[in-house]
Amino acid sequence: MAEHGGGNGHPHNHFPWYTNSEGKRAGIIGFLTSTNHKRIGTLYLVPILSFFSIAVILGVLMRIQMLSPNSKFLAGTLYNQVFTLHGVIMIFLVVIPAIPTIFGNFFLPILIGGKDMAFPRLNLFTWYLYILGAVILLVSLLTGKGPADTGWTFYVPYSLRTTVNVPFAVFGVFILGMSSILTGLNIVTTVHMERAPGMKFSRLPLSIWGIYATAWVQVLATPVIGITMVLILIERVLGIGVFDPTKGGDPLLYQHLFWIYSHPAVYIMILPAMGVISDIFPVFSRKNIFGYKTIAFSSLAIASVGSLVWGHHMYVSGQSDTAGVVFSLITFLVAVPSAIKVFNWVATMYKGSIKMDPPFLYALGFIALFSIGGLTGLILGALSTDVHTHDTYFVVGHFHYVIFGGMGFGLFAALHYWFPKMFGKMYNQKTAVVAFIILFVGFNVFYMTLLILGWAGMPRRYYSYLPQFTDLQRIATYGSWVMVAGLALMFGNLLHGLFRGKKAESNPWGGATLEWQLPSPPAEHSFAETPVITRGPYVFTDQDGNGHGTKEAHEQQPQPKR
Amino acid sequence: MSSSHSPSVEVHEEGVKARVGLWLFLLSEILLFGGMFLLYSMYRYKSPGDFHAASMELSRFDGTLNTIVLLTSSLTVVVALHSLHIKHKKGRAVFFLLATIALGLTFLVVKSFEWTAKFEHGLYPGAKFLATQNHGFILFFGLYFTMTGLHALHVIVGMVVLSFVTNFVIREKVRPDRINIMENGALYWHLVDIIWIFLYPLFYLIS
Numbered sequence: 001m002a003e004h005g006g007g008n009g010h011p012h013n014h015f016p017w018y019t020n021s022e023g024k025r026a027g028i029i030g031f032l033t034s035t036n037h038k039r040i041g042t043l044y045l046v047p048i049l050s051f052f053s054i055a056v057i058l059g060v061l062m063r064i065q066m067l068s069p070n071s072k073f074l075a076g077t078l079y080n081q082v083f084t085l086h087g088v089i090m091i092f093l094v095v096i097p098a099i100p101t102i103f104g105n106f107f108l109p110i111l112i113g114g115k116d117m118a119f120p121r122l123n124l125f126t127w128y129l130y131i132l133g134a135v136i137l138l139v140s141l142l143t144g145k146g147p148a149d150t151g152w153t154f155y156v157p158y159s160l161r162t163t164v165n166v167p168f169a170v171f172g173v174f175i176l177g178m179s180s181i182l183t184g185l186n187i188v189t190t191v192h193m194e195r196a197p198g199m200k201f202s203r204l205p206l207s208i209w210g211i212y213a214t215a216w217v218q219v220l221a222t223p224v225i226g227i228t229m230v231l232i233l234i235e236r237v238l239g240i241g242v243f244d245p246t247k248g249g250d251p252l253l254y255q256h257l258f259w260i261y262s263h264p265a266v267y268i269m270i271l272p273a274m275g276v277i278s279d280i281f282p283v284f285s286r287k288n289i290f291g292y293k294t295i296a297f298s299s300l301a302i303a304s305v306g307s308l309v310w311g312h313h314m315y316v317s318g319q320s321d322t323a324g325v326v327f328s329l330i331t332f333l334v335a336v337p338s339a340i341k342v343f344n345w346v347a348t349m350y351k352g353s354i355k356m357d358p359p360f361l362y363a364l365g366f367i368a369l370f371s372i373g374g375l376t377g378l379i380l381g382a383l384s385t386d387v388h389t390h391d392t393y394f395v396v397g398h399f400h401y402v403i404f405g406g407m408g409f410g411l412f413a414a415l416h417y418w419f420p421k422m423f424g425k426m427y428n429q430k431t432a433v434v435a436f437i438i439l440f441v442g443f444n445v446f447y448m449t450l451l452i453l454g455w456a457g458m459p460r461r462y463y464s465y466l467p468q469f470t471d472l473q474r475i476a477t478y479g480s481w482v483m484v485a486g487l488a489l490m491f492g493n494l495l496h497g498l499f500r501g502k503k504a505e506s507n508p509w510g511g512a513t514l515e516w517q518l519p520s521p522p523a524e525h526s527f528a529e530t531p532v533i534t535r536g537p538y539v540f541t542d543q544d545g546n547g548h549g550t551k552e553a554h555e556q557q558p559q560p561k562r
Numbered sequence: 563m564s565s566s567h568s569p570s571v572e573v574h575e576e577g578v579k580a581r582v583g584l585w586l587f588l589l590s591e592i593l594l595f596g597g598m599f600l601l602y603s604m605y606r607y608k609s610p611g612d613f614h615a616a617s618m619e620l621s622r623f624d625g626t627l628n629t630i631v632l633l634t635s636s637l638t639v640v641v642a643l644h645s646l647h648i649k650h651k652k653g654r655a656v657f658f659l660l661a662t663i664a665l666g667l668t669f670l671v672v673k674s675f676e677w678t679a680k681f682e683h684g685l686y687p688g689a690k691f692l693a694t695q696n697h698g699f700i701l702f703f704g705l706y707f708t709m710t711g712l713h714a715l716h717v718i719v720g721m722v723v724l725s726f727v728t729n730f731v732i733r734e735k736v737r738p739d740r741i742n743i744m745e746n747g748a749l750y751w752h753l754v755d756i757i758w759i760f761l762y763p764l765f766y767l768i769s
Contacts, residue, residue, distance in 0.1 A: 118579050118582075118583065119579070119583060122583075181587075181590050184586075185583055185586040185587055185590070186583070188582075188586055189579055189582045189583045189586065192582060193575070193578065193579045193582060219586050219589060219590050220589065220590065220593055221593075222590070223590045223591070223593040223594035223596070223597070224593055224594070224596065224597045226594055227594045227595075227597040227598060228597060230712075231597075231598075231601075231708070234708055238687045238688060238707075239687050239688050240687040240703075240704030240705070240707065240708055241687065241697075241700045241701055241704040242601055242605075242701060242704050242705065242708070247693075247697060247700045247701065247704070248605075248609075248696075248697020248698060248700055248701050249701065249704075250604070250605075250608075253600075253601060253604055256600075257597055257600065257601070260597075
């Protein structure tokens with residue numbers, strides 16, 4: 001969005017990492033060729049938020065179609081193409097990359113006291129791969145018979161037979177997968193190799209633990225969808241038969257391969273958000289995090305156990321009953337580390353000194369919505385109830401609660417938390433609160449109604465419905481409008497803050513992690529001297545919320561010189 | 563702290579970083595092929611007879627020859643590394659690097675003869691003859707061309723990487739004390755080799 005234009009066109013010197021690139025080229029070219037992790041993080045921010053807005057608009061169009069059972073607004077194949085596009089853009093261009101690439105790039109090196117990512121040039125390369133993947137998806141819109149109508153899952157055999165532009169879409173996903181693998185590789189190496197002296201693993205901020213666990217999943221799971229997408233491409237072009245039932249291929253194997261990646265991908269989406277939330281809770285409760293180690297290890301537990309549950313997407317696909325029971329059992333197991341995290345966040349607030357600032361509101365919203373998403377997930381994870389709710393709006397409601405309510409609100413929390421640090425400006429906090437309330441209310445009116453509709457039997461991916469669903473469908477659509485109004489206000493407020501906002505202090509929230517000890521925004525080279533870490537990330541010594549701490553605590557903290 | 567590092571420590575750290583990154587990359591490559599090995603094992607489990615019959619159509623001589631060629635190339639790349647790293651002999655290192663690339667090329671030539679023969683016998687996806695065969699037979703050749711094709715692509719990438727390494731050794735950008743690019747190139751070449759070690763028995767030696 002306009003963050004980009006605003007940032008780099010600005011001649012002001014208070015955007016130091018925007019306007020000079022190690023004394024070399026400045027301006028847009030300097031920006032697009034810089035390997036500085038802060039610039040790359042900002043480079044990712046712009047397209048990701050733009051794609052998010054586009055996919056939101058597509059979602060609203062679908063809701064307008066659903067205002068009436070006889071609506072012709074987006075009927076037939078067009079509706080299929082729109083929900084496919086909405087899913088592909090949201091999943092592959094927004095939700096999977098968002099937090100690791102924007103905030104991971106910007107803050108990972110700072111939070112561990114390092115200079116930059118382990119492989120700065122590779123880092124920039126991943127951005128170009130991301131853009132290339134997006135362009136290929138765009139080409140699939142404008143050429144041939146238009147965008148894919150298969151749903152974001154590209155299930156065979158339909159994806160082999162449909163005449164629309166599936167090959168371009170799957171190739172775009174393959175390229176985006178490469179970008180994701182290389183980003184994960186960079187993050188794992190950075191966490192291992194770039195930490196400042198004294199930054200033991202037990203002193204890593206929990207946001208880093210979340211991004212670190214995610215990066216492993218990115219490296220290990222993404223290749224599987226990469227090859228699966230390539231196989232669809234080869235199957236369509238050469239007809240090798242591996243997914244084509246007329247040649248003996250088994251479509252069920254496609255589903256296995258697809259979900260071997262795409263279920264862990266759900267954790268690629270949610271783990272970084274959980275990490276950010278774990279950083280926000282202690283800051284706004286003025287209290288050390290409850291159960292640091294359990295949160296850190298539950299991230300790893302979710303990443304590993306979550307890689308073994310893909311079969312719960314396939315209960316009604318014809319896989320064996322034994323497989324169903326085993327996958328169901330492991331699915332319940334994943335709920336345990338997730339619940340541990342929720343418990344720890346709530347326990348962190350207990351007897352804390354809570355400040356209801358916008359980032360904290362979004363974090364609280366995250367817990368509420370993620371819990372609903374998690375609990376509805378258990379209903380879907382149980383074999384018997386899933387048969388009833390499979391492929392209904394209940395599933396749609398569930399994953400929007402988890403992905404949008406969880407990852408989305410985590411992203412918004414991170415935006416509001418780190419905005420003053422990234423841009424050196426403060427948004428209007430009252431407006432941010434109002435936007436949050438509108439967004440939260442609209443969200444629940446919308447998606448709660450989908451859960452009810454799904455429970456009543458409304459199937460997903462249909463552009464029409466039985467007349468008895470009309471009232472609820474309309475309520476959902478009205479809810480979506482309220483939600484979008486909240487989103488618009490939130491982004492408008494952030495944009496206004498970027499251009500017209502007051503100058504932000506270096507530590508507006510009173511955080512104790514390393515980034516808050518740098519000026520806002522940080523200099524091109526974050527630390528003039530490598531900091532030496534002597535304490536954990538959530539050691540607060542003051543009670544006034546200013547975050548400056550007592551004199552003694554101040555002396556213990558690393559003091560980077562500018 | 564890193565500002566107080568001596569240059570050699572920095573070089574060493576860069577080397578460790580690059581190696582960690584490359585191992586992670588190799589891990590992701592293995593999982594890329596892992597998806598196809600999964601398909602292979604499922605389809606072979608479903609129709610072992612067809613897979614055996616289809617396997618008899620492949621030339622065991624060509625497969626074995628190529629296995630020997632690739633194994634030898636892994637040896638030559640290690641000898642090249644050893645020559646430069648331990649013995650400090652640049653000329654010998656360049657010679658063995660070129661030998662490795664030549665062996666990679668030999669592999670591709672043999673492979674292309676093999677593929678051509680299959681095309682002549684109508685054993686390729688989309689061929690009329692193949693379409694009349696059992697499902698397992700068709701799938702075997704679908705997997706054979708996809709997996710060996712993707713492997714051949716990796717051989718080509720490996721050869722390009724080793725060409726760059728050779729160039730760096732000649733221009734002394736890679737030296738005994740700055741060896742990590744060469745080490746990583748050799749590691750990648752070993753990956754190419756080890757994938758073939760699995761492809762060879764799975765396609766040529768089914769009984």
